[in-house]
Amino acid sequence: MAARDFFKDIRLEKRYFRTRIYLVALLVLVCMLTLALRLFYLQVSSHDYYATLSQENRMKIVPVPPTRGLVYDRNMNLLAANKPSYQIRVTPVEVDNLEQVISQLGQLIELEEHHLKKFYGDLKRKQSFESIPLKVNLSEDEVARFSVNRHRYPGIEITAQASRYYPMAGVNAHALGYVGRINADEIQKLDRKDYSGTTYIGKVGVEKFYEQALHGTVGYQHIEINAQGRKLRVLKSIPPEPGKDVMLTLDVRLQEVALQALGERRGSVVAIEPETGEILVFVSTPTYDPNQFVNGIGSRQYAQLRDDPDQPLFNRALSGLYPPGSTIKPMVALAGLHYGVTRVDDTIWAGPYFQLPGSQHKYRDWKKEGHGRVDMSKAITQSSDVYFYTLAHKLGIDRMAEFLAQFNFGSRTGLDTWGEAKGILPSQEWKRKVHGQPWYPGETVITGIGQGYLSATPLQLALATSVLATRGQEVQPKFLRKYLPATRPSGDGNGKSPASVPRSVDIADAHHWDRIVEAMEDSVHEPNGTAYTVGKDAGYRIAGKTGTAQVFSLKKDGEHQEYIEEDLDEKLRDHALFIAFAPADKPKIAIAVIVENGGGGGVTAAPVAKAVLDHYLLGNEYAQQDAS
Amino acid sequence: MATLNTITKQERRPLLNLDPILMGGLVVLCAAGLAVLYSAANNDAGVVLHQFGHFIIGFMAMVLLAQIPSKQLFKWSPWLYLGGLVLLVMVLVVGYSGKGAQRWLDLGVIRFQPSELMKIFLPMMIAWYLSDKHVPPSLRYIVVALLMIAVPVWLIFLQPDLGTALLVFSLGIFVIFLAGITWRLLAVSGCLMLASVPVFWIYLHDYQRQRIITLLNPESDPLGAGYHIIQSKIALGSGGLYGKGWLNGTQSQLDFLPERSTDFIFAVFGEEFGFLGTVLLLFVYGFVVMRGLSIASYAEDTYSRLLAGSLSLSFFVYFVVNIGMVSGLLPIVGVPLPLISYGGTSMVTILAAFGILMSIHSSQNLFTS
Numbered sequence: 001m002a003a004r005d006f007f008k009d010i011r012l013e014k015r016y017f018r019t020r021i022y023l024v025a026l027l028v029l030v031c032m033l034t035l036a037l038r039l040f041y042l043q044v045s046s047h048d049y050y051a052t053l054s055q056e057n058r059m060k061i062v063p064v065p066p067t068r069g070l071v072y073d074r075n076m077n078l079l080a081a082n083k084p085s086y087q088i089r090v091t092p093v094e095v096d097n098l099e100q101v102i103s104q105l106g107q108l109i110e111l112e113e114h115h116l117k118k119f120y121g122d123l124k125r126k127q128s129f130e131s132i133p134l135k136v137n138l139s140e141d142e143v144a145r146f147s148v149n150r151h152r153y154p155g156i157e158i159t160a161q162a163s164r165y166y167p168m169a170g171v172n173a174h175a176l177g178y179v180g181r182i183n184a185d186e187i188q189k190l191d192r193k194d195y196s197g198t199t200y201i202g203k204v205g206v207e208k209f210y211e212q213a214l215h216g217t218v219g220y221q222h223i224e225i226n227a228q229g230r231k232l233r234v235l236k237s238i239p240p241e242p243g244k245d246v247m248l249t250l251d252v253r254l255q256e257v258a259l260q261a262l263g264e265r266r267g268s269v270v271a272i273e274p275e276t277g278e279i280l281v282f283v284s285t286p287t288y289d290p291n292q293f294v295n296g297i298g299s300r301q302y303a304q305l306r307d308d309p310d311q312p313l314f315n316r317a318l319s320g321l322y323p324p325g326s327t328i329k330p331m332v333a334l335a336g337l338h339y340g341v342t343r344v345d346d347t348i349w350a351g352p353y354f355q356l357p358g359s360q361h362k363y364r365d366w367k368k369e370g371h372g373r374v375d376m377s378k379a380i381t382q383s384s385d386v387y388f389y390t391l392a393h394k395l396g397i398d399r400m401a402e403f404l405a406q407f408n409f410g411s412r413t414g415l416d417t418w419g420e421a422k423g424i425l426p427s428q429e430w431k432r433k434v435h436g437q438p439w440y441p442g443e444t445v446i447t448g449i450g451q452g453y454l455s456a457t458p459l460q461l462a463l464a465t466s467v468l469a470t471r472g473q474e475v476q477p478k479f480l481r482k483y484l485p486a487t488r489p490s491g492d493g494n495g496k497s498p499a500s501v502p503r504s505v506d507i508a509d510a511h512h513w514d515r516i517v518e519a520m521e522d523s524v525h526e527p528n529g530t531a532y533t534v535g536k537d538a539g540y541r542i543a544g545k546t547g548t549a550q551v552f553s554l555k556k557d558g559e560h561q562e563y564i565e566e567d568l569d570e571k572l573r574d575h576a577l578f579i580a581f582a583p584a585d586k587p588k589i590a591i592a593v594i595v596e597n598g599g600g601g602g603v604t605a606a607p608v609a610k611a612v613l614d615h616y617l618l619g620n621e622y623a624q625q626d627a628s
Numbered sequence: 629m630a631t632l633n634t635i636t637k638q639e640r641r642p643l644l645n646l647d648p649i650l651m652g653g654l655v656v657l658c659a660a661g662l663a664v665l666y667s668a669a670n671n672d673a674g675v676v677l678h679q680f681g682h683f684i685i686g687f688m689a690m691v692l693l694a695q696i697p698s699k700q701l702f703k704w705s706p707w708l709y710l711g712g713l714v715l716l717v718m719v720l721v722v723g724y725s726g727k728g729a730q731r732w733l734d735l736g737v738i739r740f741q742p743s744e745l746m747k748i749f750l751p752m753m754i755a756w757y758l759s760d761k762h763v764p765p766s767l768r769y770i771v772v773a774l775l776m777i778a779v780p781v782w783l784i785f786l787q788p789d790l791g792t793a794l795l796v797f798s799l800g801i802f803v804i805f806l807a808g809i810t811w812r813l814l815a816v817s818g819c820l821m822l823a824s825v826p827v828f829w830i831y832l833h834d835y836q837r838q839r840i841i842t843l844l845n846p847e848s849d850p851l852g853a854g855y856h857i858i859q860s861k862i863a864l865g866s867g868g869l870y871g872k873g874w875l876n877g878t879q880s881q882l883d884f885l886p887e888r889s890t891d892f893i894f895a896v897f898g899e900e901f902g903f904l905g906t907v908l909l910l911f912v913y914g915f916v917v918m919r920g921l922s923i924a925s926y927a928e929d930t931y932s933r934l935l936a937g938s939l940s941l942s943f944f945v946y947f948v949v950n951i952g953m954v955s956g957l958l959p960i961v962g963v964p965l966p967l968i969s970y971g972g973t974s975m976v977t978i979l980a981a982f983g984i985l986m987s988i989h990s991s992q993n994l995f996t997s
Contacts, residue, residue, distance in 0.1 A: 016808040021925045043903035050865020
C-alpha cells in the first residue's frame with residue numbers, strides 16, 4: 001500500500017477529505033434539523049389536531065368477504081354451493097376463569113390437543129378483547145349441545161361462516177376442481193386488499209380458472225369501537241359484490257352415467273357437443289371427493305389419495321397421455337386421400353404382416369391371419385393394421401404430422417381449465433429437437449396405427465372426434481356455458497372464456513369425409529365391424545372407431561410370442577379406446593373413451609361410450625327403462 | 629475500558645479494540661429499541677427476547693470485526709465484493725421468496741439477505757478501488773467505480789427491493805463523493821440522475837409507484853397504502869410534547885398502526901414518548917453518526933477514510949429515510965429504523981459495520997508506524 005501511496009499527494013488528499021467530511025457533517029445537521037422541525041410541526045404545532053383525530057380514531061374498517069359464486073351444470077343442477085360452517089369463539093376478557101371454562105366446554109364440544117394448543121397460542125398474541133376461534137367446523141350436534149347451554153357461557157359464541165360444499169361429491173371432481181384455504185404462496189400472488197376477508201381460493205379446475213369471477217369483490221364495514229377497542233356499531237358499510245354464478249357445459253346426468261359405466265376401472269370419458277365445443281362429459285376414474293380439500297385434508301387421508309396405485313388425484317382426461325392406437329386410422333386415411341397417396345377404392349393385400357423394403361422386420365397385424373384383400377373402408381371397419389402400415393409408409397411422417405396437427409394433436413386444446421397436457425405429435429424435426437436423433441422409417445410405420453411416440457389426452461381425442469363429426473370444423477372446447485344471470489357473454493379476469501376461433505381442416509375433396517364416416521359407421525353397425533357389439537342393437541346410427549393401445553411391447557422379433565391377455569399382469573394389458581359420434585348424419589355428441597388396461601376397445605371401451613350416447617340421445621325414457 | 633487504556637505506553641494496545649464512545653451510543657439505541665418493541669409487540673416478551681438474540685449476535689460480530697486490522701479488510705475487499713455478487717445472482721436463481729420478492733438465500737442452517745452484505749462489501753470495494761487513485765479521481769476511474777456500483781444495485785433492484793437498491797447505490801456514491809469528485813462532475817451527474825427519473829419510473833412496479841403517488845396525496849387511498857401514512861402521522865401528532873407514556877399509545881395498542889414492530893416503530897416511539905423523546909432519539913442518532921465521521925477524518929489511509937465515512941453515512945441515511953418516511957416526508961420504501969426496528973439481518977449488518985469503524989479507529993496509526 002505504501003508503494004501505491006508514493007505517487008499521491010497525501011496532504012492534498014487529506015485536505016480534500018476533511019472538506020468533504022465537514023460538508024457531510026453539515027448535511028447531517030441540516031437533515032436532522034429538518035426532521036426535528038417536521039416532528040415539532042407534527043407533535044407540538046399540530047398536536048391538538050392529531051390528538052382529536054386520535055380520539056376520534058374509533059372507526060375501524062373491517063373487510064366483508066364476498067359470497068363465492070355458485071356453479072351449476074347445463075341443466076341447473078348445483079355442482080358447487082356454499083353452506084354455513086360453524087365455529088366457536090372465545091372473547092377472553094369476558095370470561096372469568098378461562099381455563100376452567102374451557103375444560104367445561106370440552107364436555108359439550110370435542111376438543112383435541114391441537115385445538116387447545118392453537119387457542120392458547122392465539123391467546124398470547126391477541127388482545128384480550130379480541131375474539132379467538134377455539135374450534136372450527138363444529139358438527140351439528142356440537143352446535144346444538146352448545147346452543148342449549150349458551151346462557152352458562154358468557155363471552156363464548158358460535159359464529160357461522162360460508163364454506164364451500166360440493167353436493168355431487170366426486171362426480172365432477174376432475175372438471176370442477178375444488179377450493180381450499182389460501183396458502184402463503186397464493187397470498188403473495190393475489191390482490192391482498194380484495195382477499196382481505198376471504199378464506200378460500202380455487203386450487204384446481206374450473207374453481208381455479210374462473211377464480212376472479214367466482215370470488216367477487218370485497219366489501220367494507222366501518223365500525224365504531226370504544227376506547228378499549230370493542231365493537232359498538234356499524235357506521236357505514238360498502239357491501240361486497242358477490243361472485244358470479246356460473247353455468248357449466250357439463251351434464252351431471254351424463255357424468256354419472258359415464259362414471260357408472262367405467263365402474264371400478266381406471267379410465268376417462270370426454271364428450272363434446274360438436275357444434276359448439278361444449279364439454280358434456282369430463283370424467284376421470286377413479287375420482288375423489290373434493291369436499292375433503294375445502295377445509296384442509298388430513299395428512300393421513302391425503303397420503304391415502306396420493307399413494308393409491310390407481311392415482312385418483314391424477315386427471316386422466318386432461319393430462320393423461322395415451323397412444324391413440326387404431327382410433328387414429330380414420331384421420332390417417334383422410335391424410336392418404338388428401339395427399340393423393342391412395343384412393344378410396346384402391347385395394348391392397350393385407351396379409352399377416354408388413355415389411356419395409358429391404359428389411360426383415362415384420363410389423364404384425366393384430367389379426368394373426370390378416371384381413372385378405374381390403375380397400376380403405378374395409379381397412380377402417382375391420383381395423384387392418386397392415387393397410388395402415390402401408391399407407392403410413394407411403395405418406396411419410398412429416399405429411400402425417402402436418403395433417404394430424406389440424407385435428408389438434410400435439411397442441412393444447414385451450415380448454416378453460418389448468419394443467420392440460422400437450423401430447424406428442426412426432427415429426428422428423430420433433431425427434432431431432434427432443435431426442436437429438438434422426439427419424440427411422442419403422443417409426444413412421446407404427447405411427448400409422450397410433451403407436452410409437454404419438455400420444456394424446458382423452459380431451460384431445462374427443463376434440464379430434466368432434467372434428468370428424470363436423471366434417472372438418474374445429475371448435476373451441478369449453479366448460480363455461482354462461483354467467484348467471486348472463487352479465488357478460490364471455491368471461492373476464494384470469495378466466496378468459498376461450499374465444500371460438502373457427503378453423504377447418506384443409507382437405508382436397510369434401511366427399512372424402514363421407515367415405516370415412518361411412519366406414520366408421522360400418523365398424524359399428526356391420527357384423528364384421530370391430531364395434532359391432534354395441535352397434536347391433538343401437539336405435540340410431542353411430543360412427544365410431546375402436547382402438548387398442550399397447551402398454552407393454554412384446555419382443556418385436558419373437559416369432560412365437562403372442563399376446564395372451566390372461567397371462568399378462570393387469571397393469572401391462574393394453575389400453576382400450578373408443579371414439580364415436582352420433583347420430584352419424586347429424587352429430588349431436590362426440591365422445592372419446594379410454595379404459596386403462598382394458599384390453600380390446602370394442603369389448604371394453606365401446607359399451608361405456610354407448611351408455612353415455614344412449615342417455616344423451618334417447619333421453620330419460622331410455623334411462624328409466626334401463627333402470628327398471 | 630478506562631483501566632485498559634491506562635496501561636504503559638509500550639503496552640498501549642488494549643485487550644479488545646473497541647471504541648467506548650461509539651459503543652455507548654449504540655447500546656443506548658438498542659436498549660431504547662427493545663423497550664419500544666415490547667410496547668409495539670403488544671407486550672409480547674417473546675419478540676423482545678428474540679430481538680435481544682439478534683442484538684447479541686450483532687454485538688459479537690461487531691467485537692470480532694473490531695479486532696481485524698483494516699489492512700486485512702483492504703486485502704479482502706475485492707474478494708468479498710465478488711462473493712457478494714455471486715450470492716446476489718444466486719438469490720435471483722434459487723432464492724427463497726417472501727412477500728412477493730426474492731430476497732432470501734436459504735443456506736440450510738441460516739436464511740439471510742445477501743443484499744444486506746452488499747451494504748458493507750460495496751463501499752469496501754469502491755474504497756479499495758479508489759484508494760490508490762489521484763485526488764480528485766479522473767472521470768475514467770469514476771465511470772469504472774459507477775459500474776462497480778451499478779451491477780449489485782441492478783441485481784438487488786431485480787429482486788425487487790427498491791429500498792435496499794437505493795440505499796446500496798447511495799453508499800457507493802458516498803465513497804465517490806468522499807474520494808473527492810470535482811464539483812463540476814458532481815453537478816453534471818446530479819442533473820443526469822434527475823433526468824433519468826422518468827426512465828426509472830417506467831421500470832418501477834405498480835406498488836412502488838403507488839407508494840410515491842400516495843406520499844403526494846395520502847388521502848387518495850385511505851384504505852390501502854395511504855392508511856400507513858395517515859395512521860402514523862396521527863400516532864406521532866397525538867403524542868404531543870411529552871407523549872402518552874410507555875405502553876399507553878392508543879394508536880399502536882389498539883392496532884391502528886400497521887407494521888408497528890418493523891418499519892413504523894418510530895411512530896410508536898413518538899406516540900408514547902412525545903416530541904422530547906423523538907428529539908432525544910434524533911440526538912443519539914446524530915451523535916453516533918458524528919462519532920463515525922470523526923473516526924473517518926482521523927483515519928490515516930485513504931481506504932480507511934473512505935470506508936469509515938461511507939459506513940457512517942449509510943447509518944445516517946438509514947435513520948433519516950425511515951424517520952422521513954414515518955413522518956410523511958418521504959415515500960414508504962421499506963427501510964427499517966436502524967437498531968430499533970424488529971429484524972435480525974439489519975441489526976447484525978449495522979453492528980458489523982460499526983465493528984469495522986472501530987477497527988479503523990484502533991488502527992489509526994497502522995501506516996505511519
